[in-house]
Amino acid sequence: MSTVEVLASVDIVALRMAPEAQHLQVLLHRREREPHAGQWALPGVIVNGRTPDTSLEAAAERALREKTQVVPCYMEQVGTEGNAFRDPRGWSLSTYYLALLEPGQVVEGEQLAFFDLDSVLARKVLLPFDHNLLVELARERLAAKTVYSSLPLYLLAEKFTVLDALGAVQACLGQAVNNTSLRKRLERLRERGWVRDTGEKNQPRLGRPQQLYQHTPQGGRAFMFERSLLPEGV
Structure with missing residues (x-):
């Protein structure tokens, strides 16, 4: 990446209630490309002038469609995080969304899995970039809105x-x-x-x-x- 480029992405914090349990799980996708190939991360997509998206919402829908094949019951934008250190390729920013899934939601393939949310929040499951932080901030939004x-x-x-x-x-x-x-x-x-x-x-x-x-x-x-x-x- 050149010094004048900024890498932009849209990432999804998708949550479901664990089957037969009273706690939340977050959906993760195993990265297929560098950087951090093979690591579990939030499902997301790059957005730029070469991608087909006409809005951030369209990019979020594409991320779910291409990376997870799930349709959320609810989704909202939480915020944007960016700096020169979160991605080894250089300056980057992520606009991230909170998505809520039905409790019976299943995923197919070895590239997708649900992880206990508390384990991710406690950093027992370490995610690349700043994805642990994005999960934490999305959970804070969910908790704040739950109150009201x-x-x-x-x-x-x-x-x-x-x-x-x-x-x-x-x-x-x-x-x-x-x-x-x-x-x-x-x-x-x-x-x-x-x-x-x-x-x-x-x-x-x-x-x-x-x-x-x-x-x-x-x-x-x-x-x-x-x-x-x-x-x-x-």
């Missing part, structure tokens, strides 16, 4: 229980949440048409049957609440 919005519901199956929603919210926040407060939020969402009571119940192996709900978002966005989900001072 319905965003975690995009991580749930088509039909879910209160306990499912509680698990997703707590996974996004990284801390416990009052069950009663969450029930009040779901009731508010039901009144506003963002959640539907299916009239069905599941039958767990242990315990009583649980009401099944369905997330019915409007316009592919999140509902914003007036008050924080967490007690003041937390």
